[in-house]
Amino acid sequence: MAVASWLESLRAAKKTSLLQDGRKKVHYLFLDGKEMAEEYDIKTNELLLRKWRQKNALGSYGQWQTEVGELAPLSTSMLELDHIKESSCNVCKADQMPIFMRKDLKMSFQWRIRNLPYPVDVYDVSVDQNERCCIVRTSNKKYYKKFSIPDMDRCQLPLDKSALSFTHANNTLIITYQKPKEILEVEEELQKELKKMNASKDGDVECKTQ
Template sequence: MTSESWLKIIQNAKITVLIEDGKRKVHFLFENGKEMVEEYNMDTNVVVRRLWKKKNNFGTDIGWIVEIGEPEPKENNIEKDGIQESSNTPFVTQRITKTCLEWRIRNLPYPSNVYSVTAEEDNTITVRTSNKKYFKKLKVLDLERIGLKPEQERISFKHQYNTLIITYKKPLELLNVEKKILSRILQFKPIESTNQCPVS
Protein backbone atom coordinates (compact mmCIF):
# COMPACT_ATOMS: atom_id res chain seq x y z
CA MET A 1 0.00 0.00 0.00
CA THR A 2 1.14 3.57 -0.66
CA SER A 3 0.35 6.79 1.16
CA GLU A 4 -1.95 7.75 -1.74
CA SER A 5 -3.93 4.51 -1.52
CA TRP A 6 -4.34 4.79 2.29
CA LEU A 7 -5.48 8.40 1.90
CA LYS A 8 -7.96 7.28 -0.76
CA ILE A 9 -9.35 4.64 1.63
CA ILE A 10 -9.79 7.37 4.28
CA GLN A 11 -11.31 9.73 1.70
CA ASN A 12 -13.90 7.12 0.69
CA ALA A 13 -14.80 6.09 4.24
CA LYS A 14 -18.03 7.12 5.93
CA ILE A 15 -16.84 9.30 8.80
CA THR A 16 -18.74 10.25 11.94
CA VAL A 17 -17.25 12.68 14.47
CA LEU A 18 -18.38 13.48 17.99
CA ILE A 19 -16.92 15.29 20.97
CA GLU A 20 -17.10 13.25 24.16
CA ASP A 21 -15.14 13.19 27.43
CA GLY A 22 -12.95 16.01 26.17
CA LYS A 23 -11.82 14.02 23.11
CA ARG A 24 -12.68 14.11 19.42
CA LYS A 25 -13.92 10.61 18.61
CA VAL A 26 -13.93 9.61 14.96
CA HIS A 27 -15.66 6.51 13.57
CA PHE A 28 -14.57 5.28 10.13
CA LEU A 29 -16.72 2.84 8.16
CA PHE A 30 -14.64 1.70 5.19
CA GLU A 31 -15.93 0.51 1.83
CA ASN A 32 -14.83 -3.06 2.63
CA GLY A 33 -17.02 -3.05 5.75
CA LYS A 34 -14.17 -2.69 8.26
CA GLU A 35 -14.55 -0.21 11.10
CA MET A 36 -11.97 1.89 12.94
CA VAL A 37 -12.34 4.37 15.79
CA GLU A 38 -9.75 7.02 16.62
CA GLU A 39 -9.75 9.35 19.61
CA TYR A 40 -7.87 12.62 19.30
CA ASN A 41 -6.58 14.92 22.02
CA MET A 42 -8.48 18.17 21.52
CA ASP A 43 -5.46 20.35 22.34
CA THR A 44 -2.76 18.57 20.33
CA ASN A 45 -4.86 16.81 17.62
CA VAL A 46 -2.74 13.69 18.25
CA VAL A 47 -4.34 10.22 18.24
CA VAL A 48 -4.48 8.89 21.81
CA ARG A 49 -6.44 5.73 20.99
CA ARG A 50 -7.14 3.65 17.88
CA LEU A 51 -9.33 0.57 17.75
CA TRP A 52 -10.43 -1.83 15.02
CA LYS A 53 -13.63 -3.86 15.02
CA LYS A 54 -12.71 -7.50 14.50
CA LYS A 55 -14.63 -10.51 13.22
CA ASN A 56 -13.79 -14.19 13.54
CA ASN A 57 -13.52 -16.62 10.63
CA PHE A 58 -17.31 -17.06 10.66
CA GLY A 59 -17.95 -13.33 10.27
CA THR A 60 -19.15 -12.88 13.86
CA ASP A 61 -18.17 -9.67 15.63
CA ILE A 62 -15.69 -10.37 18.41
CA GLY A 63 -15.30 -6.81 19.66
CA TRP A 64 -12.82 -3.98 19.41
CA ILE A 65 -9.06 -4.55 19.34
CA VAL A 66 -6.80 -1.78 20.61
CA GLU A 67 -3.95 -0.73 18.29
CA ILE A 68 -2.97 2.57 19.92
CA GLY A 69 -3.46 3.35 23.62
CA GLU A 70 -3.91 1.31 26.75
CA PRO A 71 -5.54 -2.12 26.30
CA GLU A 72 -8.89 -2.96 27.81
CA PRO A 73 -8.49 -4.48 31.28
CA LYS A 74 -8.54 -8.27 31.10
CA GLU A 75 -10.90 -10.29 33.22
CA ASN A 76 -9.20 -13.39 34.53
CA ASN A 77 -11.86 -16.01 35.04
CA ILE A 78 -10.09 -18.96 36.62
CA GLU A 79 -13.26 -21.08 36.80
CA LYS A 80 -13.93 -20.55 33.10
CA ASP A 81 -10.39 -20.62 31.69
CA GLY A 82 -8.66 -22.78 34.28
CA ILE A 83 -5.62 -20.52 34.06
CA GLN A 84 -4.71 -17.05 35.16
CA GLU A 85 -2.17 -14.93 33.33
CA SER A 86 0.64 -13.72 35.54
CA SER A 87 0.59 -10.02 36.30
CA ASN A 88 4.36 -10.07 35.69
CA THR A 89 4.05 -11.11 32.03
CA PRO A 90 5.60 -8.52 29.67
CA PHE A 91 3.03 -6.63 27.60
CA VAL A 92 3.24 -4.00 24.88
CA THR A 93 1.32 -0.75 24.46
CA GLN A 94 1.75 1.75 21.68
CA ARG A 95 1.23 5.49 21.72
CA ILE A 96 1.70 8.35 19.28
CA THR A 97 3.20 11.78 19.84
CA LYS A 98 3.44 14.70 17.42
CA THR A 99 6.88 13.60 16.21
CA CYS A 100 7.26 9.93 17.18
CA LEU A 101 5.73 6.48 17.37
CA GLU A 102 6.34 4.91 20.76
CA TRP A 103 6.09 1.43 22.25
CA ARG A 104 6.30 0.60 25.93
CA ILE A 105 7.06 -2.98 26.95
CA ARG A 106 6.31 -3.31 30.64
CA ASN A 107 7.50 -6.00 33.09
CA LEU A 108 10.98 -6.31 31.62
CA PRO A 109 13.28 -6.45 34.68
CA TYR A 110 16.56 -7.13 32.87
CA PRO A 111 19.41 -4.58 32.89
CA SER A 112 19.46 -1.97 30.13
CA ASN A 113 22.62 -3.33 28.47
CA VAL A 114 20.99 -6.62 27.38
CA TYR A 115 18.47 -5.08 24.94
CA SER A 116 18.84 -4.63 21.20
CA VAL A 117 16.16 -3.05 19.01
CA THR A 118 16.53 -3.45 15.26
CA ALA A 119 14.67 -2.60 12.05
CA GLU A 120 14.12 -5.81 10.09
CA GLU A 121 13.61 -6.73 6.43
CA ASP A 122 10.15 -8.12 7.26
CA ASN A 123 9.00 -4.55 8.10
CA THR A 124 9.04 -5.13 11.86
CA ILE A 125 11.04 -3.70 14.73
CA THR A 126 12.51 -6.61 16.67
CA VAL A 127 13.39 -6.55 20.36
CA ARG A 128 15.93 -9.07 21.64
CA THR A 129 17.80 -9.61 24.87
CA SER A 130 21.33 -11.01 24.92
CA ASN A 131 20.33 -13.26 27.83
CA LYS A 132 17.66 -14.81 25.53
CA LYS A 133 14.90 -14.08 28.05
CA TYR A 134 12.77 -11.96 25.72
CA PHE A 135 12.06 -11.72 21.98
CA LYS A 136 9.32 -9.68 20.31
CA LYS A 137 8.50 -8.48 16.80
CA LEU A 138 6.62 -5.18 16.70
CA LYS A 139 4.53 -4.37 13.64
CA VAL A 140 4.79 -0.75 12.57
CA LEU A 141 1.31 -0.43 11.11
CA ASP A 142 1.44 3.35 10.63
CA LEU A 143 4.38 2.85 8.25
CA GLU A 144 3.02 -0.33 6.67
CA ARG A 145 -0.20 1.40 5.62
CA ILE A 146 1.70 3.98 3.59
CA GLY A 147 4.25 1.59 2.11
CA LEU A 148 7.29 2.49 4.23
CA LYS A 149 9.78 0.26 6.01
CA PRO A 150 11.24 1.04 9.44
CA GLU A 151 14.72 2.59 9.34
CA GLN A 152 17.33 1.81 11.99
CA GLU A 153 18.54 5.39 12.33
CA ARG A 154 15.07 6.52 13.45
CA ILE A 155 15.00 4.08 16.38
CA SER A 156 16.03 4.92 19.92
CA PHE A 157 15.23 3.22 23.22
CA LYS A 158 15.73 3.43 26.96
CA HIS A 159 14.99 1.19 29.91
CA GLN A 160 13.61 2.44 33.22
CA TYR A 161 11.24 1.21 35.94
CA ASN A 162 11.11 -2.30 34.39
CA THR A 163 9.84 -0.76 31.15
CA LEU A 164 11.56 -0.66 27.75
CA ILE A 165 10.54 2.51 25.90
CA ILE A 166 11.12 2.39 22.14
CA THR A 167 10.83 5.59 20.13
CA TYR A 168 10.63 5.87 16.33
CA LYS A 169 11.01 9.31 14.80
CA LYS A 170 8.27 9.83 12.21
CA PRO A 171 9.43 10.31 8.62
CA LEU A 172 8.15 13.31 6.67
CA GLU A 173 5.85 11.08 4.58
CA LEU A 174 3.98 9.91 7.70
CA LEU A 175 3.72 13.44 9.09
CA ASN A 176 2.19 14.58 5.79
CA VAL A 177 -0.32 11.70 5.75
CA GLU A 178 -1.37 12.44 9.34
CA LYS A 179 -1.82 16.11 8.45
CA LYS A 180 -4.06 15.24 5.48
CA ILE A 181 -6.16 12.78 7.53
CA LEU A 182 -6.63 15.36 10.28
CA SER A 183 -7.63 17.96 7.69
CA ARG A 184 -10.24 15.51 6.35
CA ILE A 185 -11.61 14.83 9.85
CA LEU A 186 -11.85 18.52 10.71
CA GLN A 187 -14.17 19.01 7.71
CA PHE A 188 -16.89 17.15 9.62
CA LYS A 189 -19.07 18.96 12.10
CA PRO A 190 -19.19 16.92 15.34
CA ILE A 191 -22.56 15.43 16.18
CA GLU A 192 -24.08 15.75 19.62
CA SER A 193 -23.02 12.97 21.98
CA THR A 194 -25.91 10.64 22.82
CA ASN A 195 -23.71 7.94 24.37
CA GLN A 196 -24.20 5.84 21.22
CA CYS A 197 -20.65 6.05 19.97
CA PRO A 198 -19.42 2.59 18.83
CA VAL A 199 -16.74 2.68 21.51
CA SER A 200 -16.91 4.50 24.80
Protein backbone atom coordinates in the same frame (compact mmCIF):
# COMPACT_ATOMS: atom_id res chain seq x y z
CA MET B 1 1.48 5.31 -4.77
CA ALA B 2 0.48 3.47 -1.60
CA VAL B 3 0.54 6.64 0.51
CA ALA B 4 -1.95 8.36 -1.78
CA SER B 5 -4.10 5.22 -1.88
CA TRP B 6 -4.32 5.02 1.92
CA LEU B 7 -5.13 8.71 2.18
CA GLU B 8 -7.88 8.29 -0.40
CA SER B 9 -9.29 5.38 1.61
CA LEU B 10 -9.44 7.58 4.70
CA ARG B 11 -11.23 10.31 2.78
CA ALA B 12 -13.71 7.89 1.21
CA ALA B 13 -14.58 6.17 4.50
CA LYS B 14 -17.89 7.02 6.16
CA LYS B 15 -16.99 8.91 9.32
CA THR B 16 -18.87 9.92 12.44
CA SER B 17 -17.47 11.97 15.32
CA LEU B 18 -18.35 12.42 18.98
CA LEU B 19 -16.94 14.67 21.69
CA GLN B 20 -16.88 12.86 25.03
CA ASP B 21 -14.79 12.97 28.24
CA GLY B 22 -12.24 15.37 26.77
CA ARG B 23 -11.76 13.17 23.72
CA LYS B 24 -12.76 13.37 20.09
CA LYS B 25 -13.94 9.91 19.08
CA VAL B 26 -14.02 9.14 15.38
CA HIS B 27 -15.54 6.03 13.80
CA TYR B 28 -14.59 5.02 10.24
CA LEU B 29 -16.45 2.58 8.02
CA PHE B 30 -14.32 1.74 4.98
CA LEU B 31 -15.61 0.66 1.60
CA ASP B 32 -14.30 -2.88 2.17
CA GLY B 33 -16.38 -3.18 5.36
CA LYS B 34 -13.55 -2.74 7.86
CA GLU B 35 -14.10 -0.46 10.83
CA MET B 36 -11.59 1.75 12.62
CA ALA B 37 -12.18 3.71 15.81
CA GLU B 38 -9.85 6.48 16.98
CA GLU B 39 -9.78 8.76 19.99
CA TYR B 40 -7.89 12.06 20.11
CA ASP B 41 -7.16 14.47 22.94
CA ILE B 42 -9.38 17.47 22.20
CA LYS B 43 -6.76 20.03 23.27
CA THR B 44 -3.61 18.53 21.74
CA ASN B 45 -4.97 16.33 18.91
CA GLU B 46 -2.76 13.54 20.29
CA LEU B 47 -3.88 10.09 19.16
CA LEU B 48 -4.86 8.17 22.30
CA LEU B 49 -6.49 5.08 20.85
CA ARG B 50 -6.85 3.28 17.53
CA LYS B 51 -8.54 -0.06 17.08
CA TRP B 52 -9.85 -2.15 14.20
CA ARG B 53 -12.40 -4.83 13.51
CA GLN B 54 -13.72 -6.59 10.42
CA LYS B 55 -16.36 -9.12 9.45
CA ASN B 56 -15.62 -12.82 9.67
CA ALA B 57 -16.61 -15.53 7.21
CA LEU B 58 -20.14 -15.59 8.66
CA GLY B 59 -20.62 -11.87 8.05
CA SER B 60 -20.55 -10.74 11.67
CA TYR B 61 -17.95 -8.44 13.19
CA GLY B 62 -15.17 -9.88 15.32
CA GLN B 63 -13.53 -8.39 18.40
CA TRP B 64 -11.84 -5.02 18.32
CA GLN B 65 -8.06 -5.26 17.91
CA THR B 66 -6.10 -2.42 19.53
CA GLU B 67 -3.33 -0.85 17.45
CA VAL B 68 -2.60 2.25 19.55
CA GLY B 69 -3.40 2.63 23.23
CA GLU B 70 -3.40 0.73 26.49
CA LEU B 71 -3.53 -3.06 26.43
CA ALA B 72 -4.35 -5.49 29.21
CA PRO B 73 -1.52 -7.58 30.69
CA LEU B 74 -0.71 -10.66 28.63
CA SER B 75 -1.61 -14.03 30.07
CA THR B 76 0.95 -16.81 30.06
CA SER B 77 -0.94 -18.63 27.28
CA MET B 78 -0.76 -15.54 25.08
CA LEU B 79 2.98 -15.10 25.36
CA GLU B 80 3.95 -17.55 22.64
CA LEU B 81 1.21 -16.30 20.32
CA ASP B 82 2.53 -12.79 20.65
CA HIS B 83 6.13 -13.86 20.01
CA ILE B 84 7.05 -13.13 23.62
CA LYS B 85 9.08 -15.78 25.37
CA GLU B 86 9.71 -15.87 29.11
CA SER B 87 12.32 -18.03 30.78
CA SER B 88 10.66 -21.28 31.93
CA CYS B 89 12.45 -21.02 35.27
CA ASN B 90 11.43 -17.44 35.85
CA VAL B 91 7.71 -17.19 35.04
CA CYS B 92 6.25 -13.92 36.26
CA LYS B 93 3.12 -13.48 38.29
CA ALA B 94 0.11 -12.14 36.37
CA ASP B 95 0.63 -8.58 37.62
CA GLN B 96 4.32 -8.73 36.66
CA MET B 97 3.86 -9.89 33.06
CA PRO B 98 5.37 -7.60 30.41
CA ILE B 99 2.76 -5.12 29.16
CA PHE B 100 3.23 -3.96 25.58
CA MET B 101 1.49 -0.84 24.33
CA ARG B 102 1.89 1.79 21.66
CA LYS B 103 1.63 5.48 22.45
CA ASP B 104 2.07 7.83 19.50
CA LEU B 105 3.77 11.20 19.67
CA LYS B 106 3.49 13.98 17.11
CA MET B 107 6.82 13.23 15.42
CA SER B 108 7.30 9.56 16.26
CA PHE B 109 5.73 6.19 16.96
CA GLN B 110 6.44 4.99 20.47
CA TRP B 111 6.05 1.66 22.25
CA ARG B 112 6.39 0.95 25.96
CA ILE B 113 7.03 -2.47 27.44
CA ARG B 114 6.47 -2.38 31.18
CA ASN B 115 7.68 -4.88 33.78
CA LEU B 116 11.07 -5.41 32.18
CA PRO B 117 13.51 -5.09 35.11
CA TYR B 118 16.75 -5.88 33.26
CA PRO B 119 19.50 -3.23 32.88
CA VAL B 120 19.62 -1.21 29.68
CA ASP B 121 22.72 -2.92 28.30
CA VAL B 122 20.83 -6.23 28.12
CA TYR B 123 18.44 -5.03 25.40
CA ASP B 124 18.88 -5.08 21.66
CA VAL B 125 16.28 -3.44 19.41
CA SER B 126 16.63 -3.87 15.66
CA VAL B 127 14.79 -3.74 12.34
CA ASP B 128 14.22 -6.76 10.12
CA GLN B 129 13.76 -5.41 6.59
CA ASN B 130 12.64 -8.75 5.13
CA GLU B 131 9.90 -9.38 7.70
CA ARG B 132 9.07 -5.66 7.96
CA CYS B 133 9.16 -5.67 11.75
CA CYS B 134 11.07 -4.47 14.78
CA ILE B 135 12.64 -7.04 17.09
CA VAL B 136 13.34 -6.74 20.81
CA ARG B 137 15.65 -9.32 22.39
CA THR B 138 17.70 -9.55 25.55
CA SER B 139 21.16 -11.02 25.89
CA ASN B 140 20.01 -12.97 28.97
CA LYS B 141 17.32 -14.62 26.78
CA LYS B 142 14.53 -13.61 29.15
CA TYR B 143 12.50 -11.66 26.60
CA TYR B 144 11.92 -11.67 22.84
CA LYS B 145 9.28 -9.90 20.76
CA LYS B 146 8.54 -8.97 17.16
CA PHE B 147 6.14 -6.19 16.24
CA SER B 148 5.21 -4.39 13.05
CA ILE B 149 4.36 -0.76 12.34
CA PRO B 150 0.94 -0.95 10.63
CA ASP B 151 1.11 2.69 9.47
CA MET B 152 4.30 1.94 7.53
CA ASP B 153 2.75 -1.23 6.09
CA ARG B 154 -0.42 0.54 4.94
CA CYS B 155 1.68 3.11 3.12
CA GLN B 156 4.18 0.46 1.94
CA LEU B 157 7.13 2.46 3.25
CA PRO B 158 10.48 0.79 3.98
CA LEU B 159 11.69 0.58 7.56
CA ASP B 160 14.78 2.60 8.42
CA LYS B 161 16.99 1.28 11.22
CA SER B 162 18.41 4.76 11.81
CA ALA B 163 14.92 5.96 12.82
CA LEU B 164 14.80 3.45 15.68
CA SER B 165 16.05 4.15 19.21
CA PHE B 166 15.28 3.05 22.77
CA THR B 167 15.76 3.93 26.42
CA HIS B 168 15.02 2.12 29.67
CA ALA B 169 13.74 3.56 32.95
CA ASN B 170 11.53 2.45 35.84
CA ASN B 171 11.36 -1.15 34.58
CA THR B 172 9.99 0.10 31.25
CA LEU B 173 11.61 -0.22 27.83
CA ILE B 174 10.69 2.78 25.66
CA ILE B 175 11.13 2.29 21.92
CA THR B 176 10.86 5.21 19.50
CA TYR B 177 10.65 5.26 15.70
CA GLN B 178 10.80 8.65 14.00
CA LYS B 179 7.92 9.12 11.58
CA PRO B 180 9.01 9.67 7.97
CA LYS B 181 7.73 12.74 6.15
CA GLU B 182 5.18 10.67 4.22
CA ILE B 183 3.46 9.60 7.45
CA LEU B 184 3.51 13.15 8.79
CA GLU B 185 1.89 14.37 5.58
CA VAL B 186 -0.86 11.73 5.78
CA GLU B 187 -1.57 12.63 9.42
CA GLU B 188 -1.67 16.33 8.58
CA GLU B 189 -4.16 15.73 5.76
CA LEU B 190 -6.28 13.51 8.00
CA GLN B 191 -6.48 16.22 10.66
CA LYS B 192 -7.70 18.63 7.99
CA GLU B 193 -10.45 16.16 7.08
CA LEU B 194 -11.47 15.68 10.71
CA LYS B 195 -11.67 19.44 11.29
CA LYS B 196 -14.31 19.61 8.56
CA MET B 197 -16.57 17.25 10.49
CA ASN B 198 -19.30 18.43 12.82
CA ALA B 199 -18.67 16.42 15.97
CA SER B 200 -21.70 15.65 18.12
CA LYS B 201 -21.50 16.12 21.86
CA ASP B 202 -22.04 13.30 24.35
CA GLY B 203 -25.71 12.36 24.39
CA ASP B 204 -26.53 13.67 20.92
CA VAL B 205 -25.59 10.59 18.92
CA GLU B 206 -23.98 7.22 19.48
CA CYS B 207 -20.50 6.89 18.05
CA LYS B 208 -19.80 3.20 17.33
CA THR B 209 -16.51 2.73 19.14
CA GLN B 210 -17.47 -0.13 21.39
